[in-house]
Amino acid sequence: MGSTRNISLCYEHHLNSCQKLIYPLTVRAVIYFVTGAIVLLTLFGNLFVIITITHFKQLHTPTNYFTLSLAVADLLFGGVSMPPTMMRTVETCWYFGTVFCKIYSSLNIMLCCASLLNLVCIAVDRYYAVCHPLLYHLKITPLVAVFLIAASWSFATLPALVMMFPYFNTKSSEDFYKDNAVCKGLCVVHLAPMTSLTLSILCFYLPAAVMLSLYLKIFTVAKMQSRSIHNALYDSSDKKHSGKKNSKKNPTISKSEIKATKTLSIVMGVFLLCYSPVYIYSIVIPISGNFGPPQLYDVWIGYSNSACNPIVYALFYRWFRKALKIIVFGKIFQNASSSYQI
Structure with missing residues (x-):
């Protein structure tokens, strides 16, 4: 029985070349097809989200501004990060140089x-919409939404800068990295274990903990209100028969807000599911000192999250499906199409 993979070198005439795994033609075609489908779905799906939210005036709400910002990040993933990763997945070597490797890793x-x-930001928006509906329009205004989005993107550049500059590594970790991991054809930006751990906590674990606690509070409040509404129906029925009127009114959560909250919580859940292995890996590998084969750095499980979000919107948002039809059939180019009710 023949081997399904042959081992060669990324650079045949380089003394310190990394090893290259040569997959059979069928395997290469399957990898290109699957990863190419993820890239196209990410690009076109998120492009539809961006066009929909920016074009239709009805959708110009703080919640959708956050969704728009998320779609922009996913679109950039599909256009900038995924194509080089697709090439490395198939070729098992990095052929784009050291400088672009740093830029690519930092952008990721x-x-x-x-x-x-x-x-x-979406979790904060949903928290006020469900837990404090009377304060929602005072606290979460379009201006506040734009400020939070700008702050999010500004903070997100900090870990990218950390990865771009080598002085965040200790000398011992750099020496270990050079002795064990550097070869021609590998793209790995090494960080000192403490730096890697700090970035993982600040960029994943802490935000994830905040989101989970907010959504836990949201669904607790929603459940309590659902129970109180159910009890109020029986009370009003009894008082109707007894001739008494109930003048006490409490703010209630609309069905649309509940549905939006459930949909966006699914988006959050998909993100955490896709990226948890990546961030566990980002802590374990540097601390253990094992760098592993190049294929471990092709995080398609995480990337697939960018393709999943438009699918979630299509499944749960009626306005997204309706807008999609308008765009596909070219009605978006009609006069006053931005004022359509969807």
């Missing part, structure tokens, strides 16, 4: 951090 962490921080 920046976009991932920006996506997560946008999800935190």
Whole structure:
């Protein structure tokens, strides 16, 4: 039985070349097809989200501004990060040089951090919409939404800068890295263990903890209100028969807000599910000192999250499906199409 993979070198005439795994033609075609489908779905899906929210005036709300910002991050993933990763997945070597390797790695962490921080903003938005509906329009205004989005993207650039400059590594970790990991054809930006741990906590674990606690509070309040409404129906029925009137009114959560909250919580859940292995890996590998094969750095599980979000919107948002039809059939170019009710 023949081997399904042959081992060669990324650079045949280089003394310190990394090893290259040569996949059979069928395997290469399957990898290109699957990863190419993820890239196209990410690009076109998020482009539809961006066009929909920016074009239709009805959708110009703080919640959708956060969704728009998240779609921009996902679109950049599909256009900037995924194509080089697709090439490395198939070729098992990095052929784009050291400088672009740093830029590529920095963009990856920046976009991932920006996506997560946008999800935190969405969680804050949903918290006020459900837990404090009377304060929602005072606290979460379009101006506040724009400020939070700008702050999220600004903070997301910090870990990217950390990865770009080598002085965040200790000398011992740099020496270990040079002795064990550097070879021609590998793209790995090494960080000192403490730096890697700090970035993982600030860019993933802390925001994830904030989101989970907010959504836990949201669903607790929603459940309590659902129970109180159910009890109020029986009370009003009894008082109707007894001739008494109930003058006490409490603010209630609309069905649309509940549905939006459930949909966006699914988006959050998909993100955490996709990126948890990546961030566990980002802590374990530097601390253990094992760098692993190049294929471990092709985080398609995390990237696939960018393709999943438009699918979630299509499944749960009626306005997204309706807007999609308007765009596909070209009605978006009609006069006053931005004022359509969707």
